[in-house]
Amino acid sequence: MDKILRVNMSTGKTTTEPVPAPYAALGGRGLTSQVLLDEVPPDCEPLGPFNKLILAPGLLSGTSAPSSGRMSAGAKSPLTGGIKESNAGGIASQKIANLGYKAIIIEGKPAAGEQYLLKLTPGGVELLPAGDLAGKGGYETVALLKQRYGEKVGVVFVGPAGEMLMAGAGIGNNDPEGHAGRYAGRGGLGAVMGSKGLKAIVIDAPRTFDVPVKDKERFKTAAKKFADILHAHPVTGQALPAYGTNVLMNIINEAGTLPTRNFRRGRFDQANDVGGEKLAEACTARGGKATHACHPGCVMRCSNIFILPDGRSLGSLEYETAWGFGPNLEIADLDVIGELNYVCNDAGLDTIEAGCTLGVLMEAGVIPFGDGKAAVEALKEVGKGTPLGRIIGAGATFAGKVYGVTRIPSVKGQGIPAYDPRSCRGNGVTYATTPMGADHTAGYAVTANILKVGGDVCPITDEGQIELSRNLQIATAAVDATGLCLFVAFAVLDNPEGLPMIIEMLNAMYGLSLTADDVMALGRHILHTEKEFNTGAGFAKADDRLPEFFYNEELEPHQTRFALRDELDQVINF
């Protein structure tokens, strides 16, 4: 990973540049956020020519480091108006890394209506006209490009939602079987890619794990030990491989923090019908897979393959999606949830944002709660670009504003995910304060609040939540720079040998002598970078708060309200 690819969509020119020295120690989110601060005016129009889209594998991506295949996408977000990084599994990241690219920077803007395809091979880079792909869904886009360029190519793409510049659009890439379902979904980055006229990036790379490593033996030993640590932990070694992320459904419901009926209650009495255990059964029964790796070399294998009743293969159905279209809408049917997921993957829409948006439209009375058929029909409007489809595609906040809804579950314009902040208050702190807009992955306090991993912090009192979220946000920013899947944190938080082994891999790969302090310093640096961008974009203290109703409505079953306000200003204050 010794070069950066710059693609100017105004001129069609592509240039390959050496990696500037200050970027050498950055990867993934660390790199996308730094490039944004360095090159993009924070107050620019997110869908205009001055915004840039940056794709970056992590520091360890493209090696044999276990579960290191995350790809970071970064840009100024059309959803939040602030800095955004969203990362995804799938096979693209390892291929980009193995072609030697530390980052791809997409900049400028072509004439209206022009669509392009970026093709990366060991032989070089081509920017090709792609008008023939305009309007095509995610599944068809991936299938066509695999047919055209080879079964094993990685495809980074946007669906019609991204092409139509919808603020809820994500950037997808394919899993090893070609499902168009691994999304850097959050923050509307698909609309940024759409605004650049870039329909897809095809990556044809013969290698997967061969990014240069300075000390191969030392690296191999560390990677093996790290895999052992992941295998040995009950979450990463047993629960996730057996039931996938949706193992959380019954756990979070039992904890009373499963947002139900647009965050009106913390429990859904039919949660089990849409939980991980039932999902694993359904996957197996229809000839899918209950466990599956979203990219080569993942040892946690938390992905699955869900087959819809008519035989279409969805790809993986994740917990956040099952929640957003399930309890959040009072829908208790996995097939309906799977269909909604399929429509999102095809249109190119973030499922969390779409779930929150449908919840808001149900709040507004546009669709009845619990009506799966109406929800599917409404969501299908997105791909057609009708006024209702546009509203849905624009995300929960804009949809809520259009309908005058006062109970919009979002922070900085981004929908709140599957843990109610009132009874998982550490997550509430993260939602409010992360520069990313409401994001569970930015500081996943479910660990100590609910799962009792890496500590035990009572989820319904305020004590310790600020520190918990702060520490997790710092650690997460660092992990997001490595390309490791965040789920390694379950094991790393509990096993004192986990973090040293990540550092050992980094040191062996780059010939460095990093310490744990250096890694935490990197995390802090990334958060500072992002906060600085957001300040320039106009964010203020009032943007680091939860919506009013979380402070004023009691949540069943624990009868608890969120109460932290001014204390939130202490989270990213170091």
Place this chain on the structure above:
Amino acid sequence: MDKILRVNMSTGKTTTEPVPAPYAALGGRGLTSQVLLDEVPPDCEPLGPFNKLILAPGLLSGTSAPSSGRMSAGAKSPLTGGIKESNAGGIASQKIANLGYKAIIIEGKPAAGEQYLLKLTPGGVELLPAGDLAGKGGYETVALLKQRYGEKVGVVFVGPAGEMLMAGAGIGNNDPEGHAGRYAGRGGLGAVMGSKGLKAIVIDAPRTFDVPVKDKERFKTAAKKFADILHAHPVTGQALPAYGTNVLMNIINEAGTLPTRNFRRGRFDQANDVGGEKLAEACTARGGKATHACHPGCVMRCSNIFILPDGRSLGSLEYETAWGFGPNLEIADLDVIGELNYVCNDAGLDTIEAGCTLGVLMEAGVIPFGDGKAAVEALKEVGKGTPLGRIIGAGATFAGKVYGVTRIPSVKGQGIPAYDPRSCRGNGVTYATTPMGADHTAGYAVTANILKVGGDVCPITDEGQIELSRNLQIATAAVDATGLCLFVAFAVLDNPEGLPMIIEMLNAMYGLSLTADDVMALGRHILHTEKEFNTGAGFAKADDRLPEFFYNEELEPHQTRFALRDELDQVINF
């Protein structure tokens, strides 16, 4: 005006309170903004129970002071998310003042779907159920309530847009003939009134000019002199009475600062077809009126009565409306513009915001530029509450976000009015920096930039614009506290006897000894109050900028771009 009426919509209770001492010297915008800062949490949900709607006549309203019948409405805005004051002519203000109310504070929130009518008479206050008025248009609402409560009542109302909580909804009141067309239109205050379940306020007051005045003779003399000053100035004494506000159309077009085709050009070759001279002809030809007073005692009489081809009487057609639906959309037909205006008045929608919104939808290709029929059809969707109607009703910014438009002419979420900021840069400074969101009335630099009233500042250079806007913003805040129509400023800026005469009226009325410095201090205090609220609501420096395209696209015919950025932070910095 010795009492404040407080209406709690949660409980249905109304209370009459004495005026607290610190509020005695405040009126209109000065009072609405102060009550908001004192009683409303700046970070509250604008359509929730913690926001309050305040109606306040000005300090001179309800007396014989010429042109003093403005009513201020204030609330946290659902359109901008910040503090908002919007004021209107019409007959309500004088009636409220003559019943002795210095302000009406509407607070709390009733159960969903409940609608009420507030009735004010010399005998007291009643809050009555008004479910029978739900969904009724502005014209019908006023007609029904006049029929029910008497020909001479004042009616403050919201249309279906306000009831449906649309962020572009205004608060209307009637002119002396009963047209439902005098709007405190800006900032979505109609949605706040709608969120309170308040369909209308009927004010039955036998008197118009009899608010107590301490020194009646002194007051009468000053008022007479002030009227003479207004009569003597060419703008307030000749141009406005002859052609109304739309006299500006040809002047602003000639100046090359008439926003055309969603702010793509500064001139419209058919401007004359929709200008004041043609409008006056059309008003007279169909039996309307070319000149007319929107409230008793106005000496400028800049209003008109425009009759639509089928005989419906619109009420007054103003310059900003003629621009928003005319040049802005490349529509050159006064009858089409009149129809669009009628639809807005009936739905209860701000015409400036609606004009900007239709411009944005034309930019997005939803409606073709210049297609009046399609524009009328689209606008009629507002009252029906369809998805497209909701989008239009939500205003230019939300509509633009839903359609991924990058050329949205708005600041702080509010649409930019009828003077392009690139070639009327003093107005650009005002749009960017007023706490109100883009608002020409907050610091109307057209005076010195174009009309050469009160000075001569070149409109297409940056020199002097900061000071010009700052001084106008301070003076305007003070004028908005008096209840005087802002148009008195044309005369006051040119005639050194103007301001002393306003002060003389205030001193005679209240037994004070105010000086010009005191009045300017009041203006500064109001701006500080508003800025403090907005800081609490999350506004930052980046919110005091114009949209990107004004900095990057040259405007014909002067080939000029807006360039002021950091200097803008010096405007309200005293």
